[in-house]
Amino acid sequence: MDLWTKHCLCMCEDFLTRLSGNESGAENAALVEIENMVMDMGGSMLTQYGLPEPQQEHFERIGIDYKRETSYDIEKERHISNQNRNLLNEEQRIVHDSFVESALSATSGIFFLDAPGGCGKTFLIQTILATIRSQNKIVIATASSGLAATLLSAGRTIHSTFKVP
Ligand SMILES: Nc1ncnc2c1ncn2[C@@H]1O[C@H](COP(=O)(O)OP(=O)(O)OP(=O)(O)O)[C@@H](O)[C@H]1O
Numbered sequence: 507m508d509l510w511t512k513h514c515l516c517m518c519e520d521f522l523t524r525l526s527g528n529e530s531g532a533e534n535a536a537l538v539e540i541e542n543m544v545m546d547m548g549g550s551m552l553t554q555y556g557l558p559e560p561q562q563e564h565f566e567r568i569g570i571d572y573k574r575e576t577s578y579d580i581e582k583e584r585h586i587s588n589q590n591r592n593l594l595n596e597e598q599r600i601v602h603d604s605f606v607e608s609a610l611s612a613t614s615g616i617f618f619l620d621a622p623g624g625c626g627k628t629f630l631i632q633t634i635l636a637t638i639r640s641q642n643k644i645v646i647a648t649a650s651s652g653l654a655a656t657l658l659s660a661g662r663t664i665h666s667t668f669k670v671p
Contacts, residue, residue, distance in 0.1 A: 507556045524574055534561050571667075574660070575644045584640035590633035598630045606637050609645065628657050635659050 510517075514533065517540075521532035537560035541552045553559045594602055601619065608615040621627055631647070635658065638645040647658040648667050655661035664670055 510557055533558075538562055575646065576642075578639045578660075580640055580642060583636045586636035587633060587640045590629065590636065594630065594633065595626070598626055598633075601630060602634055602637070605634050609638055610641065610643065632659055 514536070518529075518532040518536045521535040521539075522529065525531045525535065537552060537558060540557075541560050541562070544550070544552065544555075551559070591599070591602065601617070605615075605617055608617075619627055619630070635645055635647055646667060647655070647661040648664045649655040649658060649661055650664055652663050655663050
């Protein structure tokens, strides 16, 4: 418990950002994550080690990632999608529509987007993210570097998202 009290703030930092400053939510999310890790390693509930009991019913084992990916402001995403779609050029529109159709019809597919710098790849990807999120579907935006991830709405690195070793 002393360790938790001492390092609680640091361990909650990322969750605090993700949960827009909700301190009790962030503390709970950190405890849920720790408990899940401990359980994955064959350990016990945190209370067995004298730590506070996380409220797992809010997060369940599926975790905070699922919560975040299902907590977008649908109206805001719809607004971004509508606004950007009207601006797409013909090529961007073809890619947008093909990708969205494939994603929403749950057919699998691999799309490779390549164009010179400044041609609108990021703009197109942002539009695709907003279109899919506006339909209350999950789309996970990842990039190979942290810097590239910051260009995407709710983008994260591939490493942290998929636990790439
Ligand atoms: N269809 C569009 N309508 C209006 N603005 C656009 C459109 N496509 C791209 N832009 C704008 O053009 C600029 C360059 O686009 P973007 O950053 O998406 O290019 P990029 O291909 O991702 O570039 P890089 O490869 O250098 O990262 C941005 O300011 C973006 O908002």
